[in-house]
Amino acid sequence: xxxxxxxxxxLDKLAGENKTxxxxxxxxxxxxxxxxxGALLQSRSVALPVGFAIxxxxxxxxxxxxxxxxxxxxPPPSGVLASLVENRMLLLENIPxxxxxxxxxxxxxxxxxxxxxxxxxxxxxxxxxxYPNIVAFQIVPKVAWAPMFVLWLGIETESRLGFATFISxxxxxxxxxxxxxxxxxxxxxxxxxLTASKWQMLVNVRFPYSLPYLFSAMKISITLAMIGVIVxxxxxxxxxxxxxxxxxxxxxxxxxxxxxxxxxxxxxxxFYGLVELGTLAVKRWFGQ
Amino acid sequence: xxESTSTVSRAEAYVNVDGVRKIYNPGPxxxxxxxxxxxxxxxxxxxxxxGPSGCGKSTLLMMVxxxxxxxxxxxxxxxxxxxxxxxxxxxMFQDPTLLPWKTALENVLxxxxxxxxxxxxxxxxxxxxxxRVGLGDFLDxxxxxxxxxxxQRVAICRALVYDPALLLMDEPFSALDxxxxxxxxxxxxxxxxxxxxTGLFVTHSIRESVFLSDRVLxxxxxxxxxxxxVTIPFPRPRDFSISESQEFNEICAYxxxxxxxxxxxxxxxx
Numbered sequence: 001x002x003x004x005x006x007x008x009x010x011l012d013k014l015a016g017e018n019k020t021x022x023x024x025x026x027x028x029x030x031x032x033x034x035x036x037x038g039a040l041l042q043s044r045s046v047a048l049p050v051g052f053a054i055x056x057x058x059x060x061x062x063x064x065x066x067x068x069x070x071x072x073x074x075p076p077p078s079g080v081l082a083s084l085v086e087n088r089m090l091l092l093e094n095i096p097x098x099x100x101x102x103x104x105x106x107x108x109x110x111x112x113x114x115x116x117x118x119x120x121x122x123x124x125x126x127x128x129x130x131y132p133n134i135v136a137f138q139i140v141p142k143v144a145w146a147p148m149f150v151l152w153l154g155i156e157t158e159s160r161l162g163f164a165t166f167i168s169x170x171x172x173x174x175x176x177x178x179x180x181x182x183x184x185x186x187x188x189x190x191x192x193x194l195t196a197s198k199w200q201m202l203v204n205v206r207f208p209y210s211l212p213y214l215f216s217a218m219k220i221s222i223t224l225a226m227i228g229v230i231v232x233x234x235x236x237x238x239x240x241x242x243x244x245x246x247x248x249x250x251x252x253x254x255x256x257x258x259x260x261x262x263x264x265x266x267x268x269x270x271f272y273g274l275v276e277l278g279t280l281a282v283k284r285w286f287g288q
Numbered sequence: 289x290x291e292s293t294s295t296v297s298r299a300e301a302y303v304n305v306d307g308v309r310k311i312y313n314p315g316p317x318x319x320x321x322x323x324x325x326x327x328x329x330x331x332x333x334x335x336x337x338x339g340p341s342g343c344g345k346s347t348l349l350m351m352v353x354x355x356x357x358x359x360x361x362x363x364x365x366x367x368x369x370x371x372x373x374x375x376x377x378x379x380m381f382q383d384p385t386l387l388p389w390k391t392a393l394e395n396v397l398x399x400x401x402x403x404x405x406x407x408x409x410x411x412x413x414x415x416x417x418x419x420r421v422g423l424g425d426f427l428d429x430x431x432x433x434x435x436x437x438x439x440q441r442v443a444i445c446r447a448l449v450y451d452p453a454l455l456l457m458d459e460p461f462s463a464l465d466x467x468x469x470x471x472x473x474x475x476x477x478x479x480x481x482x483x484x485x486t487g488l489f490v491t492h493s494i495r496e497s498v499f500l501s502d503r504v505l506x507x508x509x510x511x512x513x514x515x516x517x518v519t520i521p522f523p524r525p526r527d528f529s530i531s532e533s534q535e536f537n538e539i540c541a542y543x544x545x546x547x548x549x550x551x552x553x554x555x556x557x558x
Binding site for chain 1: 377379388389431450
């Protein structure tokens with residue numbers, strides 16, 4: 001009798017365990033399916049480009065090793081990595097000069113570019129006078145102006161900051177002007193019907209409406225600011241990653257040149273990522 | 289059903305449109321959009337401007353709103369001539385024109401912000417309006433989370449929140465599907481019953497104009513002018529059952545004949 005009860009209890013227990021087992025197993029198969037589907041999707045968006053990049057780096061390493069190519073002309077990726085580790089202090093010391101000036105130039109360009117766009121959309125006369133000239137000027141290769149900035153602002157940080165601002169301000173002005181003048185016409189009519197002032201329309205409607213334009217321009221602008229700083233450092237500088245590249249080139253330390261370029265890539269990606277985060281925040285704010 | 293060129297005396301007119309013309313590009317190549325429009329709307333009356341597209345009915349509405357200049361003539365609203373836009377006039381467009389980053393409630397309160405009135409005083413009104421149109425549970429939703437009909441309901445609330453005496457509506461439901469449109473007509477009708485504004489409603493839907501209006505003004509093709517003034521006799525409050533009555537359909541048929549008369553006349557003239 002007693003054993004019988006025990007058996008029943010054990011059976012119950014077993015059944016219970018079975019139940020919990022099946023209960024946990026079914027979502028786990030579910031999540032497994034999800035993982036497989038996810039992995040398939042990710043294999044296209046992440047694994048494919050990453051795999052391709054790794055493949056190219058391995059091929060590069062292999063070819064340099066097989067052909068015994070002169071390191072001064074093309075060092076293998078392992079050499080670049082070694083140089084990165086070896087010169088980490090030098091590289092770290094020179095990051096603030098480059099990243100700081102690029103960020104500074106970018107921020108000044110953003111604020112000033114928005115201000116110029118606002119002024120231009122304020123009056124048709126101003127827009128007609130300025131806008132075609134700005135577009136025309138935009139076509140001119142702006143890098144050609146870099147030596148002028150050294151002449152005007154000296155060989156210190158100011159000239160590089162000035163040039164980074166100059167080179168990165170055009171996308172902001174042009175895109176922001178487009179954004180400010182592309183606001184929904186009916187909405188502006190509604191504002192006018194409500195006897196809204198020009199300032200109220202700008203603050204409450206035009207400016208928020210042009211934020212997506214501003215952020216897409218900022219993505220281009222931050223990249224250009226980086227270019228501006230490096231060009232500035234090539235011309236005249238005693239610090240910064242551009243300066244390191246120039247010195248390394250003089251000494252035929254190609255691995256250090258490439259290591260500096262790698263650091264620049266990381267800085268550029270980080271800045272771009274920050275702007276992208278802002279873009280996502282705006283999209284969320286717009287309810288997209 | 290009665291018809292005459294002017295059923296409203298000058299003294300009882302809340303909106304008085306007197307000899308208004310609109311001419312684009314004055315000179316040898318001028319285009320006459322409106323020719324000598326006369327019409328009057330009583331206080332508390334709902335009047336539709338019905339006509340084919342391009343007849344200038346929207347232009348006329350924008351003139352009454354003070355958003356469009358007059359080539360000749362004058363418009364008085366509430367005994368005062370229109371010289372620019374005014375706070376006592378509300379507007380609705382074909383699109384809901386909501387701010388995408390603001391919630392339904394914030395969008396309804398947008399006019400209060402622009403008019404610099406105390407926001408807290410109108411919060412309750414705004415919530416009440418949204419609840420009345422069935423959006424009580426959607427106060428914090430952004431336009432992208434609302435359907436087309438819901439957005440236009442928000443736009444109705446936004447037009448009413450600051451209590452304008454005159455409401456001007458420019459084909460507000462023409463972008464909606466037929467079922468939603470009927471629904472919106474009922475919503476507008478209910479709101480109208482409640483708030484009793486003076487209304488001028490532009491549409492090219494005959495049935496919509498008959499269902500909603502106290503009077504329908506039929507406009508001719510370009511250059512637009514008013515060719516018929518038809519009083520709609522159904523008592524208020526109305527519901528959709530009237531649209532099945534014989535009288536409703538007779539009025540619709542009559543209005544249709546007036547419009548096609550104009551179209552043939554226009555075709556012959558051209």
